[in-house]
Amino acid sequence: MRESQGSIEDLKTKRLVLRQFCSADAPRIHYLVNDKQVAYNTHYIPHPYSEGAAEEWLKEHADLVGCGRAAVFAVCQQSADESDEAPELIGTVGLAIADVDHQAEIGYWFGRDYWGNGFCTEAVVAVLGYGFDQLGLHRIFAQHISRNGASARVLEKAGFSREGLMRQHARKWGVFEDVVCYGMLCKDPRPTCDK
Numbered sequence: 731m732r733e734s735q736g737s738i739e740d741l742k743t744k745r746l747v748l749r750q751f752c753s754a755d756a757p758r759i760h761y762l763v764n765d766k767q768v769a770y771n772t773h774y775i776p777h778p779y780s781e782g783a784a785e786e787w788l789k790e791h792a793d794l795v796g797c798g799r800a801a802v803f804a805v806c807q808q809s810a811d812e813s814d815e816a817p818e819l820i821g822t823v824g825l826a827i828a829d830v831d832h833q834a835e836i837g838y839w840f841g842r843d844y845w846g847n848g849f850c851t852e853a854v855v856a857v858l859g860y861g862f863d864q865l866g867l868h869r870i871f872a873q874h875i876s877r878n879g880a881s882a883r884v885l886e887k888a889g890f891s892r893e894g895l896m897r898q899h900a901r902k903w904g905v906f907e908d909v910v911c912y913g914m915l916c917k918d919p920r921p922t923c924d925k
């Protein structure tokens with residue numbers, strides 16, 4: 731039995747299971763994130779990803795999930811064999827929930843071997859449903875470094891509206907980068923399919 735980190739419920743899509751993280755996920759997180767291409771496109775992930783960083787990340791998020799300030803999902807690919815009890819962890823989608831204004835920021839990363847299959851969009855759409863329908867959020871927003879075309883495309887496919895650009899808002903590896911902002915309101919249309 732895995733150690734629970736909070737009270738978020740599991741979500742299922744056509745190809746994915748989104749569940750809570752557990753401490754046993756740390757080595758797999760390290761394997762997936764310790765990739766320069768994954769780190770380069772994010773604001774905060776360092777490279778190399780040090781030993782112990784995954785454990786620290788899990789602990790930080792467990793605390794936030796526990797007090798309702800985050801909903802962080804381990805995204806796992808369902809095996810074609812339904813009897814497989816441990817679908818493989820391939821990435822994460824999370825909500826950082828503000829304590830005011832009924833809003834949250836969505837963020838995500840996936841292991842490079844899994845890019846380009848629609849997995850991130852499928853998981854993001856499921857988490858939007860969770861945020862709006864289960865948590866009762868009013869607005870969910872996202873930000874990406876402007877050169878991150880894949881993240882822009884995920885947000886467009888998931889139904890977000892581009893709301894603006896913050897010039898040189900992020901400093902990644904010594905370079906000031908423009909950051910693009912996206913938002914979605916609970917009343918906005920969401921994709922009906924989960925891919």
Ligand SMILES: CC(C)(COP(=O)(O)OP(=O)(O)OC[C@H]1O[C@@H](n2cnc3c(N)ncnc32)[C@H](O)[C@@H]1OP(=O)(O)O)[C@@H](O)C(=O)NCCC(=O)NCCS
Nearest residue numbers: 768771838839840845846847848849850851874879880883
């Ligand atoms: C961003 C990320 C999560 C996307 O994951 P994914 O599972 O490949 O996403 P999807 O397959 O659902 O969609 C990716 C889309 O971007 C497109 N794409 C990929 N690279 C692109 C680029 N350089 N420019 C424009 N579009 C691009 C893909 O073709 C696909 O669109 P399509 O379905 O219309 O063909 C993944 O690339 C990743 O983990 N990157 C590193 C971490 C990161 O950037 N996190 C987000 C920080 S804001």
